[in-house]
Amino acid sequence: MNKKKSLMGAVATLLLAGSVLAGCSSSNTASPTPDGGSENSGASGPQYTFRLADTHPPDYPTVIGDQKFADLVNERTNGRIKIEIFPSGQLGEEKAVLEQVQLGAIEFARTNAAPLAEFNEELSILSLPYIFDNDEHLWRFLEGEMGNKMLDDLEQSRMKGLAYYSSGARSFYSRKPLTSIEDLKGQKFRVQQTKVNIDLIEALGASATPMGYGEVFSALQTGVIDGAENNFPSYYSSNHYQVAKNVILDTHQRTPEVLLISKSAWDKLSEEDKKIVKQAALDSVSTQRESWEKWEKESAEKLKAAGVTITEVTDLKPWQDAVKSVVEKHGSKYQEILDAVDKARQ
Ligand code: GTR
Numbered sequence: 288m289n290k291k292k293s294l295m296g297a298v299a300t301l302l303l304a305g306s307v308l309a310g311c312s313s314s315n316t317a318s319p320t321p322d323g324g325s326e327n328s329g330a331s332g333p334q335y336t337f338r339l340a341d342t343h344p345p346d347y348p349t350v351i352g353d354q355k356f357a358d359l360v361n362e363r364t365n366g367r368i369k370i371e372i373f374p375s376g377q378l379g380e381e382k383a384v385l386e387q388v389q390l391g392a393i394e395f396a397r398t399n400a401a402p403l404a405e406f407n408e409e410l411s412i413l414s415l416p417y418i419f420d421n422d423e424h425l426w427r428f429l430e431g432e433m434g435n436k437m438l439d440d441l442e443q444s445r446m447k448g449l450a451y452y453s454s455g456a457r458s459f460y461s462r463k464p465l466t467s468i469e470d471l472k473g474q475k476f477r478v479q480q481t482k483v484n485i486d487l488i489e490a491l492g493a494s495a496t497p498m499g500y501g502e503v504f505s506a507l508q509t510g511v512i513d514g515a516e517n518n519f520p521s522y523y524s525s526n527h528y529q530v531a532k533n534v535i536l537d538t539h540q541r542t543p544e545v546l547l548i549s550k551s552a553w554d555k556l557s558e559e560d561k562k563i564v565k566q567a568a569l570d571s572v573s574t575q576r577e578s579w580e581k582w583e584k585e586s587a588e589k590l591k592a593a594g595v596t597i598t599e600v601t602d603l604k605p606w607q608d609a610v611k612s613v614v615e616k617h618g619s620k621y622q623e624i625l626d627a628v629d630k631a632r633q
Pocket of ligand 1: 342398399521
């Protein structure tokens with residue numbers, strides 16, 4: 288190879304790397320950069336501009352919750368701490384976002400608890416099939432001592448859970464008919480990228496295709512998968528219902544949503560700011576849950592109006608029996624958490 292050419296190539300590579308790096312630092316105005324006190328706002332203490340990633344569109348209940356959280360933090364710090372919301376998966380799929388949160392490159396995220404389990408295994412308990420009887424049971428657990436401890440335990444994975452948000456129950460949908468548990472056999476379902484979900488699908492005699500949420504629509508459209516599973520608001524807002532029109536309401540999981548902060552951003556905050564951030568997260572929960580209830584009802588109506596076939600499941604027993612091994616396999620290590628789940632049953 289011509290030496291001069293390869294030298295030019297090396298120079299070009301360096302220049303390119305330089306411009307990429309320069310690009311990074313300028314876009315990094317959004318990373319935790321204390322820029323001193325702001326006389327304009329009359330506030331004391333460091334100022335920050337943080338980013339918060341969410342996979343859903345701006346009007347979705349989780350993003351409504353994120354926005355409430357950001358507004359409360361802004362208000363309670365007199366504008367010293369600004370949190371900019373990046374909805375619609377703009378900062379990446381949940382797994383990639385969580386890796387960035389661990390590194391401190393993204394400061395806040397709202398993700399489902401399922402992908403979090405790959406970073407902190409005990410969170411997988413929240414995805415175990417049928418361990419929560421209904422949303423009331425789930426929330427009694429989440430708001431209890433163990434639910435709070437699980438948020439704090441995320442610190443071991445360089446993140447800190449701030450609050451839970453509602454996500455209802457997940458059920459299967461497919462391009463093919465789905466009127467009984469038998470119909471799942473042999474079908475290919477997309478799942479969130481976690482071990483529990485893969486085992487769950489296999490226990491039902493179907494095959495699991497783990498992939499990011501943003502890829503599911505085209506995978507359904509091209510027939511790479513037959514179906515997927517989710518709650519009604521996600522099934523509706525992602526447009527999956529336009530391609531996969533058959534739903535069976537088996538309500539296999541009630542995996543909640545989690546609002547979290549990267550440990551490195553958390554450690555930079557003063558004690559007072561930590562309190563404000565944590566309290567604002569908790570105070571945003573009622574706004575998220577109200578929006579959730581509205582969306583659950585409205586999306587069900589819109590799905591019916593769109594001609595989706597919905598099969599109700601009157602007897603959950605065969606479903607619960609089929610996935611018992613999944614609960615045993617993934618739950619046995621966390622008996623203490625399972626006991627707390629039982630206690631919250633009342
Ligand atoms: C939704 C959840 C998202 C994402 C998605 C998925 O219910 O709100 O955060 O986890 O499911 O299936 O990937």
